[in-house]
Amino acid sequence: MIGFNLKEKIKELKKKNKPIPAEIFDLGIAFWLINPDEKEYTGEYLVPKYLHKEFDPSTSSGQGFSEEVLEELKKYAEDKLAEFEMKHVFYDLEMPLLKVLADMEINGIGLNKKKLADLDKQISKKISELVQKIYKEAGEIFNINSPKQLSDILFNKLNISIKGLKKTSTGAISTNIETLEALKNEHEIIGLILEYREIFKLQSTYIKPFQELVAKDGRIHTNYLQTGTVTGRLSSENPNMQNIPGGTELSDKFRGCFEAEKGYEFISFDYSQIELRVLASLSGDPKMIDAFKRDLDIHKMTAAQVNNVPLDKVTPEMRSFAKTLNFGVVYGMGFVAFAKASGLPAAEAKKFIAEYFDDFKEIKKWQEKVKEEARKNCFVSNLNGRRRWLLNIISSSQFLASQSEREAINMPVQSLAADILKISMVKVYDYLVKRGWNNDQVRMLLTIHDELLFEVKSDIIKKVRADISEIMESAFKLSVPLKVSVETGKTWGEIK
DNA sequence: CGCATACGCGCC
DNA sequence: AAACGGCGCGTTTGCG
Numbered sequence: 001m002i003g004f005n006l007k008e009k010i011k012e013l014k015k016k017n018k019p020i021p022a023e024i025f026d027l028g029i030a031f032w033l034i035n036p037d038e039k040e041y042t043g044e045y046l047v048p049k050y051l052h053k054e055f056d057p058s059t060s061s062g063q064g065f066s067e068e069v070l071e072e073l074k075k076y077a078e079d080k081l082a083e084f085e086m087k088h089v090f091y092d093l094e095m096p097l098l099k100v101l102a103d104m105e106i107n108g109i110g111l112n113k114k115k116l117a118d119l120d121k122q123i124s125k126k127i128s129e130l131v132q133k134i135y136k137e138a139g140e141i142f143n144i145n146s147p148k149q150l151s152d153i154l155f156n157k158l159n160i161s162i163k164g165l166k167k168t169s170t171g172a173i174s175t176n177i178e179t180l181e182a183l184k185n186e187h188e189i190i191g192l193i194l195e196y197r198e199i200f201k202l203q204s205t206y207i208k209p210f211q212e213l214v215a216k217d218g219r220i221h222t223n224y225l226q227t228g229t230v231t232g233r234l235s236s237e238n239p240n241m242q243n244i245p246g247g248t249e250l251s252d253k254f255r256g257c258f259e260a261e262k263g264y265e266f267i268s269f270d271y272s273q274i275e276l277r278v279l280a281s282l283s284g285d286p287k288m289i290d291a292f293k294r295d296l297d298i299h300k301m302t303a304a305q306v307n308n309v310p311l312d313k314v315t316p317e318m319r320s321f322a323k324t325l326n327f328g329v330v331y332g333m334g335f336v337a338f339a340k341a342s343g344l345p346a347a348e349a350k351k352f353i354a355e356y357f358d359d360f361k362e363i364k365k366w367q368e369k370v371k372e373e374a375r376k377n378c379f380v381s382n383l384n385g386r387r388r389w390l391l392n393i394i395s396s397s398q399f400l401a402s403q404s405e406r407e408a409i410n411m412p413v414q415s416l417a418a419d420i421l422k423i424s425m426v427k428v429y430d431y432l433v434k435r436g437w438n439n440d441q442v443r444m445l446l447t448i449h450d451e452l453l454f455e456v457k458s459d460i461i462k463k464v465r466a467d468i469s470e471i472m473e474s475a476f477k478l479s480v481p482l483k484v485s486v487e488t489g490k491t492w493g494e495i496k
Numbered sequence: 497c498g499c500a501t502a503c504g505c506g507c508c
Numbered sequence: 509a510a511a512c513g514g515c516g517c518g519t520t521t522g523c524g
Contacts (some may be wrong), residue, residue, distance in 0.1 A: 240516045243507035331513040409511040449508045
């Protein structure tokens with residue numbers, strides 16, 4: 001089978017109980033591997049661009065192209081995949097993943113519509129109460145959702161001081177959370193706005209649209225985009241199931257509306273600190289490797305290192321800075337951003353970062369090596385050959401070149417972590433099929449970057465828990481162990 | 497009126 | 509002096 005968006009074709013075959021062809025060549029995915037920041041991965045876009053031929057909707061294939069054109073495009077892609085050493089990642093990872101994603105999308109996740117409607121009512125009441133309070137504090141009615149109008153009320157009418165406040169790209173005073181948080185003690189209205197923002201977002205982005213998106217089977221069926229990122233991660237749309245809020249009272253109530261079918265439970269498997277483990281492994285940094293081998297609290301360990309104190313002298317505050325730093329390093333954070341994120345003065349922040357790289361010398365070296373390679377090749381790749389082009393890394397614009405450098409040092413880490421999850425998905429799928437459990441006793445539902453969520457018949461949950469943990473922890477060999485944490489619940493709200 | 501952009505914010 | 513990587517989506521606003 002050759003073509004575009006073969007996931008949809010596989011879904012059709014599955015729904016009709018027809019066999020899936022053994023040989024699958026998805027042209028969009030092939031071109032995505034060759035260049036992950038192409039504008040589109042459709043035939044309409046790729047055929048004219050790479051074959052210099054017109055898109056012709058009148059052809060017999062019904063796809064707008066003849067079989068010959070598809071073959072020609074396949075030939076082009078095959079050659080490039082071979083040249084770039086991407087055949088393995090294409091044939092052994094991305095193509096096998098298609099059927100896994102197809103099943104996940106067909107499965108969907110159960111959403112209790114009535115529970116959600118009740119939550120909607122509760123939220124609506126809270127919102128109108130907050131709106132009235134905000135109008136009263138402002139002394140007039142305005143559109144709270146308009147940053148422009150809100151800014152006018154706060155900084156012109158209520159005369160809240162604007163000194164030192166961040167501006168947006170167009171020069172207006174920002175009204176984002178970070179800015180408002182700093183003004184919390186300046187006026188009663190700020191706290192109300194913050195509260196309003198949180199629950200309005202919950203309602204407008206999640207509660208309202210999700211009620212519309214519940215299918216006839218009572219479930220939400222997302223669409224996974226296999227060509228949606230430049231790093232190899234998956235993305236999710238209509239709805240995006242990878243940014244469901246959690247951790248607050250109301251957002252956990254929203255998560256609580258996702259329910260396992262009767263007789264089933266949710267079980268989630270979460271790779272613990274996978275990006276930092278990948279970084280430790282890629283860089284070969286002895287201290288970080290040792291910490292993971294001994295299963296230490298990595299943020300605490302980092303805190304001890306950069307503060308030059310023993311582990312038992314690490315304060316919660318020191319650990320918190322170290323955590324920000326650990327994540328920041330993966331992303332190429334500068335001292336200004338670290339200062340903001342940590343609340344430290346810029347000079348202190350600078351010292352912290354210097355100390356970090358002095359302690360974890362191999363990480364610094366590795367990052368320099370990656371940047372050099374990127375400058376030499378104008379691309380970076382990960383252990384599996386996945387590649388990202390970084391044409392701006394030799395730009396004369398300092399800003400653009402630096403941005404490419406940050407993208408360069410992030411890519412091998414984020415993309416290998418993404419591959420490890422994809423490898424797990426395929427392996428777990430094969431395991432479930434072999435057992436005869438797939439889509440029946442066990443359903444793979446969601447993939448959220450470092451996490452897999454399943455719905456499992458309660459009577460086999462112990463076995464499944466042990467087996468999937470084992471599969472995931474042994475999915476890829478790093479020089480540090482992979483660790484998976486597991487949680488179960490009757491609703492998604494009971495998890496984590 | 498639809499569409500693109502700016503802004504803001506949810507997640508890993 | 510500033511610049512944290514990767515996404516999708518809702519609302520407002522200005523433009524044609």
